[in-house]
Amino acid sequence: MLENFQKIFKQPVIISSAIATIFMLGLQKLQVLEPLELRVYDQMMQIRGDEGTDPRLLIVAVTEEDLQKWTWPIPGEVLDRLLGKLEESEPRAIGLDIYRDLPVQPGHEKLLQHIQQSDLIIPVCKHADAKNAGVAPPKGVEPERVGFSDIVEDTDGSIRRNLISVNVSESEICQSPYSLSWQLALKYLEVGGIQPQLTAKKELQIRNVVFKPLQSHSGGYENADTQGYQILLNYRSPRQIAQQVTVTDVLSGKVKPDLIKDRVVLIGSTAPSLKDIFNTPFTTGKADDTGRMAGVEIHAQIISQILGIVLNNQRLFWFLPAWGEVLWIGGWCVVGGFLAWRIRHPLGLGLAEAGSLAALFGSNYLIFTQAGWFPVISPALGLVVAAGSVLAYSAYASQQEKEKILQRVQEQKDLIAQLQAYASQNPIMQTQGITIAPTVYPMGQKLQVNTILKKRYKITENLGSGGFSDTYIAEDIQRPGSPVCVVKQMRPASQDAQYLSVLRRLFNNEAYILETLGKHPQVPYLLAFFEEDQLFYLVQEYIAGHPLSDELTPGVPRSRGEVMSILKEVLQVLVFVHSYGVIHRDVKPNNLMRRKADGHLVLIDFGAVKQVQPQTQSPEQESQTIAVGTPAYAPGEQMSGVPRLNSDIYALGIVVIQAFTGVNPKIFRRDVDTGVVIIPITADGEQIWKYWWELADTTEALTKVVNKMVHLDFTQRYQSAAEVLNIVESL
Numbered sequence: 001m002l003e004n005f006q007k008i009f010k011q012p013v014i015i016s017s018a019i020a021t022i023f024m025l026g027l028q029k030l031q032v033l034e035p036l037e038l039r040v041y042d043q044m045m046q047i048r049g050d051e052g053t054d055p056r057l058l059i060v061a062v063t064e065e066d067l068q069k070w071t072w073p074i075p076g077e078v079l080d081r082l083l084g085k086l087e088e089s090e091p092r093a094i095g096l097d098i099y100r101d102l103p104v105q106p107g108h109e110k111l112l113q114h115i116q117q118s119d120l121i122i123p124v125c126k127h128a129d130a131k132n133a134g135v136a137p138p139k140g141v142e143p144e145r146v147g148f149s150d151i152v153e154d155t156d157g158s159i160r161r162n163l164i165s166v167n168v169s170e171s172e173i174c175q176s177p178y179s180l181s182w183q184l185a186l187k188y189l190e191v192g193g194i195q196p197q198l199t200a201k202k203e204l205q206i207r208n209v210v211f212k213p214l215q216s217h218s219g220g221y222e223n224a225d226t227q228g229y230q231i232l233l234n235y236r237s238p239r240q241i242a243q244q245v246t247v248t249d250v251l252s253g254k255v256k257p258d259l260i261k262d263r264v265v266l267i268g269s270t271a272p273s274l275k276d277i278f279n280t281p282f283t284t285g286k287a288d289d290t291g292r293m294a295g296v297e298i299h300a301q302i303i304s305q306i307l308g309i310v311l312n313n314q315r316l317f318w319f320l321p322a323w324g325e326v327l328w329i330g331g332w333c334v335v336g337g338f339l340a341w342r343i344r345h346p347l348g349l350g351l352a353e354a355g356s357l358a359a360l361f362g363s364n365y366l367i368f369t370q371a372g373w374f375p376v377i378s379p380a381l382g383l384v385v386a387a388g389s390v391l392a393y394s395a396y397a398s399q400q401e402k403e404k405i406l407q408r409v410q411e412q413k414d415l416i417a418q419l420q421a422y423a424s425q426n427p428i429m430q431t432q433g434i435t436i437a438p439t440v441y442p443m444g445q446k447l448q449v450n451t452i453l454k455k456r457y458k459i460t461e462n463l464g465s466g467g468f469s470d471t472y473i474a475e476d477i478q479r480p481g482s483p484v485c486v487v488k489q490m491r492p493a494s495q496d497a498q499y500l501s502v503l504r505r506l507f508n509n510e511a512y513i514l515e516t517l518g519k520h521p522q523v524p525y526l527l528a529f530f531e532e533d534q535l536f537y538l539v540q541e542y543i544a545g546h547p548l549s550d551e552l553t554p555g556v557p558r559s560r561g562e563v564m565s566i567l568k569e570v571l572q573v574l575v576f577v578h579s580y581g582v583i584h585r586d587v588k589p590n591n592l593m594r595r596k597a598d599g600h601l602v603l604i605d606f607g608a609v610k611q612v613q614p615q616t617q618s619p620e621q622e623s624q625t626i627a628v629g630t631p632a633y634a635p636g637e638q639m640s641g642v643p644r645l646n647s648d649i650y651a652l653g654i655v656v657i658q659a660f661t662g663v664n665p666k667i668f669r670r671d672v673d674t675g676v677v678i679i680p681i682t683a684d685g686e687q688i689w690k691y692w693w694e695l696a697d698t699t700e701a702l703t704k705v706v707n708k709m710v711h712l713d714f715t716q717r718y719q720s721a722a723e724v725l726n727i728v729e730s731l
Helices: 002-009 012-029 034-047 064-069 076-088 108-117 180-190 247-251 295-311 322-342 346-369 377-424 497-517 560-578 645-661 700-709 721-730
Strands: 057-062 093-096 121-125 161-165 196-198 204-206 209-211 229-232 243-246 264-269 457-465 469-476 484-490 526-532 535-541 545-547 592-595 601-603 677-683 686-691
Touching (some): 012 322, 012 377, 034 377, 064 247, 076 108, 076 264, 161 180, 346 377, 497 526, 560 601
Parallel strands (some): 057 264
Antiparallel strands (some): 161 229, 469 484, 484 535, 545 592, 592 601, 677 686
């Protein structure tokens, strides 16, 4: 169990995701990402639906037209008459968002008396801060009947928070602990007998709604100043929160009583010249003043939010706890890392990453419509960073792995040379493979059906034999369902200690190489390798399907589309195999399995074992693979014992010509002048020779590519499978 956990935590996806998560959390703590998070918050607020005006509110605005009629500040006499007019229509509360700490004549004393005697009117004051000394309430009005007008601005100057209450010191000139909006909302609720209370945790509660205070790290905030009692402001409308009338309209009797009755009435300035205008989330990204709101409109938004929460079951904004935020960011980092680990094609990875980012933003928006605010920039960047980290790690690991494989491949050559030298010194071993005193060759007997190897692999069928090896189908009886696998047995030609030591190293090297190559989805993966009774075994994935040779019916040419599909698929595999310096040496239709599960071609029969088989074969074995490959498909340099990477390209080219023409490569010949492949056909009872492309559904460009693939001179042939693949994909 411990080993499994260790393996998991060593995976590049886990390591990269953990690093990306820690990095993102660090950036959050440094407040680097907060501005971006706030911009995304604003964008989501902008695309959210507009709920329209709140019928419980009315704004009496001081407009530029009103200022032309009366000076600013508006005289006490005008405000006194305005309040009287409004009270006649029986509003639930009146908020006077106009300071009256200083007298404005005429009528100031009468206005003060009016405010002091009315239980509907809530005037304002302002607490001192770093920029101003504060503003006192109207003289003679108790603090509990006053609301402060302070509005919390974020670092970018936008209003996103609702300040409900603050702690008040005795030295302040504004002694009100509650905001104007809160006081007016309570006045409205008071009619229904609804009163606030404090929970055991000193949190504000109205009915069953607890107003959870905003924390410094809530949502996209990090180290935000959350002094006092704040919640996130949930704007109702970006355009008009309430019906608006002007001071002149009210005083001239143009406002119907129905617009005032049972509403919260707010009196305040909307005139741009008074500069009581603020940025909001609806301002972000706008070149003009669109989305800016007057202070009285923001107070109206806050009142509407409080009433909606208490009376309409609207949700307060909610946020992930600290541990939940770590999981949220870490989860998306894992997604990015996993995609980069599983998807190797750049286009596929790009589309997958884009889709994941779209899912992230989409899910975030859906959560936002349910009043949830989760970080989005940090998980998005984490996803990309984790993917980049996995790619970088994979590139590094792949390079390291390739270097190791290249070393192993070179070591294989040396080991094979040693074994072949050993064989050359033992004539009996070269020919009949019967006896090398004092041992018997080949060691061990062929496995019988139902033989169980390693207490796990049950032999069910013999697939084939070579000089030193046999291949079987087996069942893995220790796995659920006893899945089928392929067992390759390598039988030593001698028990000589030196010989066995070299062969064991060869075997271990081969297992390492096969395990690496098996990472490609079109190469059988290695399941196990072991030694038992001085016999060596490789257990590989069983490819259910049929060989390509079953599809290449003699005399039946395949279409260009079919052949191009074969060519591209095999080239993609060879690009991978050759990148490790491994030469397959036996690319032919029998070694290309059409996998039943998905229809893809799988390249099988890798390994160096066949290179140390006896060199002399009986006529019955003439068509079988020998040490250097199959004669009809192998080029001259390979048959001479000096194979190169482009020897596999030659073999694939022969397979392509076979598919195009429906002719077995055994009868291919070369034009003595041009060296190109020619094929005998019978016309009018006489055998004549035709260039292969004359019998094929090909094009001039493709013909040129195939001819170069099968050039007799390896120096004139394509030097890499990647080069051929690039050209073929461009055709």
